[in-house]
Amino acid sequence: MKTILIGFVLLTIAVLFPSFADNAAQTLPIPPLLESEILRDGTKLFRLEADEGERKFLNGKTTHTLGYNGDYLGPSIRVNRGDEVIIRVNNSLREPTTVHWHGADVPAESDGGPHQGIAPGESWDAVFRVQQQAATLWYHPHFVGTTGEQVYEGLAGLFIIEDENSGNLNLPMEYGVDDIPVILQERRFDRNGKFSYQPSMPDKMHGYFGNKILVNGAILPYKNVPRGPVRLRMLNGSNSSLLRITFDGLSKVYQVASDGGFLEKPVSLSYLVLSPGERAEVIADFSLANGTSVIMNAESNGGEIYDALEFRPVGVRQPAWEPMKSLVTVEDIPESEASITRRFAMQSGMGARMTINGKVMNMDRIDERLRLGDTEIWEIENSDGMGGGMMGGMNQPHSFHVHAVQFRILDINGRAPPEQLAGWKDTVLLWPGDRVRIIARYNSYKGLYMYHCHLLEHEDNGMMGQFLIE
Numbered sequence: 001m002k003t004i005l006i007g008f009v010l011l012t013i014a015v016l017f018p019s020f021a022d023n024a025a026q027t028l029p030i031p032p033l034l035e036s037e038i039l040r041d042g043t044k045l046f047r048l049e050a051d052e053g054e055r056k057f058l059n060g061k062t063t064h065t066l067g068y069n070g071d072y073l074g075p076s077i078r079v080n081r082g083d084e085v086i087i088r089v090n091n092s093l094r095e096p097t098t099v100h101w102h103g104a105d106v107p108a109e110s111d112g113g114p115h116q117g118i119a120p121g122e123s124w125d126a127v128f129r130v131q132q133q134a135a136t137l138w139y140h141p142h143f144v145g146t147t148g149e150q151v152y153e154g155l156a157g158l159f160i161i162e163d164e165n166s167g168n169l170n171l172p173m174e175y176g177v178d179d180i181p182v183i184l185q186e187r188r189f190d191r192n193g194k195f196s197y198q199p200s201m202p203d204k205m206h207g208y209f210g211n212k213i214l215v216n217g218a219i220l221p222y223k224n225v226p227r228g229p230v231r232l233r234m235l236n237g238s239n240s241s242l243l244r245i246t247f248d249g250l251s252k253v254y255q256v257a258s259d260g261g262f263l264e265k266p267v268s269l270s271y272l273v274l275s276p277g278e279r280a281e282v283i284a285d286f287s288l289a290n291g292t293s294v295i296m297n298a299e300s301n302g303g304e305i306y307d308a309l310e311f312r313p314v315g316v317r318q319p320a321w322e323p324m325k326s327l328v329t330v331e332d333i334p335e336s337e338a339s340i341t342r343r344f345a346m347q348s349g350m351g352a353r354m355t356i357n358g359k360v361m362n363m364d365r366i367d368e369r370l371r372l373g374d375t376e377i378w379e380i381e382n383s384d385g386m387g388g389g390m391m392g393g394m395n396q397p398h399s400f401h402v403h404a405v406q407f408r409i410l411d412i413n414g415r416a417p418p419e420q421l422a423g424w425k426d427t428v429l430l431w432p433g434d435r436v437r438i439i440a441r442y443n444s445y446k447g448l449y450m451y452h453c454h455l456l457e458h459e460d461n462g463m464m465g466q467f468l469i470e
Ligand SMILES: [Cu+2]
Pocket: 346, 397, 398, 399, 453, 454, 455, 458, 459, 463
């Protein structure tokens, strides 16, 4: 009776004060780990189904969504280095889609790029051997022209690789307890709680900014955490928003991994900047938290500053976390090994015509031809600096992503990258006018892969090219 009464009172408050209901904290949703079926030869078979759904994010209002194996986002796929995997994707949408394994070293026909479209009602198998080091990767659609909309509506998930080293580092690794996925997505909700995707011309040029930030699909959720070191696997899954992340109540966190794996050693940071598609694994040491909670704040370059996620440390205070001296050896690729330097200029044009080297994406055109086994330097320029781009293209950041490889950043505007960008990367932020040189070995598979801006409105409007490894 008492419970019913309290429930009634809360419901009344929620109805009378919708903002209260909005703020009534929910716990952080943790995407489930996807179970696999072990085939006779030891191959792990995972199943994903892309389907439509609906969800109440805001004020109890229902909005249309997309999800893998659920209404919004997808399960986390966790594999070990050396695993042979098949990921069977069933498309239950009413439109074609693909699933791309962002950051993964996989054969071109399993990459899930625009050429691997899955028709409605059809299924597709990605087949590959996990041959790269421990890392937090992710998966999302990559169909030409509709990537932005499909990701926006909810199609994304984490792809986590573990290896011998990651298992022995004494880092927190209890999934959902002290090893926590944190998928950040800025979204634009209307008064009716809907977040339909209808980019205007300025949205196409600058990105689809929002007015709320979702963390694993929830608005300002909270998470009880041990009063000690906690590992956060952070992904900026926003369409186009750059996020600057701080921790109110912690003066620093330690970044331990970038896109493609561990950094050489933990890097102490007071804030992080993640452009769309980038990941960072950080250790937040809640033994250092003084108050009852730590708020993760996220500032979008769209102008909003959000309280994104509340951590509530519980239990016995553990001793302060001692960062280890070494996480992994990150082997340098000498510049002298490179056979060629290619140049890529990213530029916005009239009518949201988004270009690389003056060209918009064409599925029938191969932009660059590489030889299998070659090491290459790519010099990327954001030509939308002051006086660079046309119209609103000026002062436009971009985020350059290369399929098939993990690269190292040689320099940014002639200077060595900061420590947190000195490890393996697959996506790099370019502020207006920036010039970044990256180096990579294209030594895994022959085939056709993509490079593109990971601001999805830019990608969908042409800022993408194709390279063929022969
Ligand atoms: Cu861009």
